[in-house]
């Protein structure tokens with residue numbers, strides 16, 4: 001039997017996964033990056049079924065990356081840096097329009113990378129929020145400043161609608177399962193800089209390789 005504890009999400013765990021993403025040379029380990037997203041998806045699933053269209057897409061993208069990792073060229077996918085180099089050198093990426101490589105690691109990870117910016121902005125807001133702050137508003141603002149710019153009108157509409165179903169701040173904190181609101185704040189304070197760093201390292205890498213707009 002599966003212990004209830006195993007099913008429970010703890011924010012701490014997920015955030016720890018992001019901590020282990022960065023090597024000392026500031027490379028990002030794909031395995032841990034993907035594990036971080038898995039945890040976030042589990043969290044999202046605790047929030048209700050209105051989010052399932054979002055989690056389906058996230059799970060799909062996570063799976064594409066895992067398949068690369070476990071595939072015969074897996075050794076090239078150990079870090080995001082090696083993945084980018086390998087796929088670009090071997091011309092495995094559609095650079096200007098969708099074509100032969102709809103599941104390239106580069107374009108797939110870029111979608112999650114953009115979502116990580118949303119997470120960063122959302123957690124920043126959560127960290128500076130007060131008891132009467134509205135999670136739907138925080139989520140919408142973070143989305144409009146980040147992911148929304150990459151989404152079609154239909155997706156923006158659907159996302160916007162789902163955000164109104166977000167639970168309030170107190171429930172949110174409960175589901176995170178790390179203790180009192182003060183403890184949640186402490187965990188956020190520890191982890192936000194790490195998420196920001198992973199985001200920035202990836203952003204710089206993609207910028208240097210001119211692949212921030214992959215179709």
Ligand code: 1Q0
Pocket residue numbers: 011014040041043044047051053054057058111112115118119123139143147155159215
């Ligand atoms: C809790 C609420 C979660 C809100 C998540 C915001 C993201 C909204 C995204 C809505 C669109 C999803 C539907 C599909 C979109 C795709 O078209 C798009 C582009 O891909 P493609 O292949 O068509 O070019 N896909 C994406 O942009 C990827 C979206 C991935 C979203 C992953 C969200 C994972 C969320 C985790 C919830 C974390 C809650 C954190 C709370 C604090 C705990 C640490």
